[in-house]
Amino acid sequence: MTGSIGILTAGGDSPGLNAAIRAISRSAAADGRQVIGFRDGFRGLMENRTVRLSSDVVSGILTAGGTLLGTSRDKPHKMPVGSRTLDMREKMAEVYEANHLDVLICLGGGGTQKNAFGLMEQGLNVITVPKTIDNDVYGTDVTFGFDTALGIATEAVDRLHSTAHSHHRIIVLEVMGHNTGWLALGAGIAGGADVILMPEIPYDFDVVAQAVLRRSQAGKNFSIVAVAEGAVSREGSQELAEARSRIAAADSKQERKEAKAELAERQSDQVGNTLRLTRGLEERTGLESRLTILGHVQRGGTPSAGDRLLATRLGTACVELVREQTYGVMVASRGDGVEAVPLEEVIGKRKVVPGDHPWVASARSVGVCLGD
Ligand code: F6P
Numbered sequence: 001m002t003g004s005i006g007i008l009t010a011g012g013d014s015p016g017l018n019a020a021i022r023a024i025s026r027s028a029a030a031d032g033r034q035v036i037g038f039r040d041g042f043r044g045l046m047e048n049r050t051v052r053l054s055s056d057v058v059s060g061i062l063t064a065g066g067t068l069l070g071t072s073r074d075k076p077h078k079m080p081v082g083s084r085t086l087d088m089r090e091k092m093a094e095v096y097e098a099n100h101l102d103v104l105i106c107l108g109g110g111g112t113q114k115n116a117f118g119l120m121e122q123g124l125n126v127i128t129v130p131k132t133i134d135n136d137v138y139g140t141d142v143t144f145g146f147d148t149a150l151g152i153a154t155e156a157v158d159r160l161h162s163t164a165h166s167h168h169r170i171i172v173l174e175v176m177g178h179n180t181g182w183l184a185l186g187a188g189i190a191g192g193a194d195v196i197l198m199p200e201i202p203y204d205f206d207v208v209a210q211a212v213l214r215r216s217q218a219g220k221n222f223s224i225v226a227v228a229e230g231a232v233s234r235e236g237s238q239e240l241a242e243a244r245s246r247i248a249a250a251d252s253k254q255e256r257k258e259a260k261a262e263l264a265e266r267q268s269d270q271v272g273n274t275l276r277l278t279r280g281l282e283e284r285t286g287l288e289s290r291l292t293i294l295g296h297v298q299r300g301g302t303p304s305a306g307d308r309l310l311a312t313r314l315g316t317a318c319v320e321l322v323r324e325q326t327y328g329v330m331v332a333s334r335g336d337g338v339e340a341v342p343l344e345e346v347i348g349k350r351k352v353v354p355g356d357h358p359w360v361a362s363a364r365s366v367g368v369c370l371g372d
Pocket of ligand 1: 012109132133134176177178229299
């Protein structure tokens with residue numbers, strides 16, 4: 001007699017989540033297993049808010065955006081409960097037992113890998129499936145959601161061309177990516193942006209302004225700048241490094257708390273960064289400039305064919321692992337196949353764009369300014 005499989009979706013939603021839920025539920029049903037979904041991420045697990053993912057419930061969801069289970073950014077070990085923040089991992093383990101689960105499958109990004117690992121330490125069998133439009137989960141070639149967001153961001157770059165051209169303007173397009181520039185780089189290359197800025201390469205204002213001016217001198221009196229929300233100038237990057245070293249050097253708990261708050265404030269001023277960039281370029285080049293922030297449009301709507309395929313591939317492979325009782329792993333995409341990567345190897349790491357990545361080389365080869 002086999003137990004049930006639990007599933008939850010956590011972190012920012014990502015196109016392809018429903019396709020993965022459907023793949024897991026259908027594959028598990030073929031084994032005669034019951035699949036129980038928990039609503040709104042780890043909060044639903046704590047509160048035992050469930051939905052039985054029968055074949056009726058998962059029917060017709062392959063093409064739907066978002067997640068039918070709902071999601072949240074709640075962390076099991078730091079859960080706001082009333083006016084307090086509590087470690088609720090034990091409670092979650094009780095709910096796991098009460099539902100007679102063999103395994104809990106957590107669909108999420110970098111934070112979810114860590115949270116799932118925390119539950120594993122509590123004795124739960126867990127498997128994770130990586131998703132995020134940012135494509136920055138360590139240990140997997142790619143995450144689902146990225147391809148859809150890449151398509152949306154590329155279309156935005158395409159569309160901005162005609163209006164920037166007509167008005168002889170610089171248009172700065174901010175795309176998502178707090179810590180990594182996969183989306184900005186991919187959409188920038190695919191859409192033909194003139195400048196691409198990302199967190200991995202702190203930019204020099206003057207270098208960017210010069211690139212735009214060179215275009216004007218060559219008779220191209222408009223420019224498109226694709227920028228990841230977490231991109232920072234060299235000065236900004238220096239300030240962040242100093243804030244980080246203040247945390248490391250803090251002598252007391254209070255000092256550390258204050259230094260952390262300062263870092264968080266600097267990091268949260270991302271819209272401010274892009275606005276400053278837009279205004280700074282206008283001042284330095286004398287060209288009228290506008291800012292477009294694409295925001296959550298990138299996470300919405302129906303998943304691309306590529307994301308549906310990837311989510312289905314990872315979802316079915318996940319059930320294979322359940323059959324083998326391989327737990328404590330993330331189902332990573334590796335070429336056309338999958339690999340079970342131990343969670344210990346994934347947590348606390350991030351897949352950033354390496355300086356020698358082929359996309360970086362290609363961007364430079366076609367004359368894109370990367371701000372350095
Ligand atoms: O983690 C994915 C992501 O889409 C990031 O690109 C973005 O910075 C963040 O989520 C936005 O989070 P929220 O939807 O909670 O504002």
